[in-house]
Amino acid sequence: MNQKPQRKKQFVRTPAYPGGSKALKEFIQRNLRYPTEALVKRIEGDVHVAFEVDEEGYVQRPRVLRGIGYGCDEEAVRVVSLLRYRPVRNRGVKVTAHMDVVIHFRLPSAQPLEIVYHYRPASDS
Numbered sequence: 852m853n854q855k856p857q858r859k860k861q862f863v864r865t866p867a868y869p870g871g872s873k874a875l876k877e878f879i880q881r882n883l884r885y886p887t888e889a890l891v892k893r894i895e896g897d898v899h900v901a902f903e904v905d906e907e908g909y910v911q912r913p914r915v916l917r918g919i920g921y922g923c924d925e926e927a928v929r930v931v932s933l934l935r936y937r938p939v940r941n942r943g944v945k946v947t948a949h950m951d952v953v954i955h956f957r958l959p960s961a962q963p964l965e966i967v968y969h970y971r972p973a974s975d976s
Contacts, residue, residue, distance in 0.1 A: 865948050866904040866936035875934075879954060882930050886922030889956065894919060898927040898954045906945030908938040916951065927954040 868875040888894075896919035903911045913931045918924035931952060939946065 863941055863946075864939045865950070866908060866939050868934065868936055875952070878934070879930055879952075882933060883954065883956075884926060885956065885959070886926050889919075889921040889923050890958070892921055893958060894921045894923065895956055895958055896923070898923055898956065899951060900927050900931045900954060901949065901951040902931055904936045904948045904950055906938055906940075906947060908936040910934050910936075911947070919956065923956050927956075930954065 868878075898918050899916040900913055901916050902913040905911050910932055913928045915924045915928060918927070931954075939948070
């Protein structure tokens with residue numbers, strides 16, 4: 852009895868970011884600019900952004916589901932708008948997919964303060 856190997860059936864395919872989730876995180880980290888107001892007030896948190904990916908792979912209608920304010924919500928929407936996904940067809944039909952992403956805002960770690968002393972001998976004049 853020759854049996855064909857079972858193929859994993861996937862009813863609906865969703866758009867994928869080129870390079871996978873690791874590449875998506877790197878893209879967000881590379882393009883995210885921490886808002887000045889959030890830095891001054893030392894705000895950290897997560898912003899949940901929902902959006903649609905059209906049949907060409909472009910992000911459409913990004914919106915904040917859960918935000919933290921202080922300019923972080925606007926920055927998260929800006930970065931999500933830059934994303935470009937691989938387009939998909941489901942059974943030959945172009946589709947629009949609904950997706951969401953969480954963007955983490957973490958304050959940069961404080962650099963240790965370095966103190967440098969310069970010694971000059973006093974001149975006898």
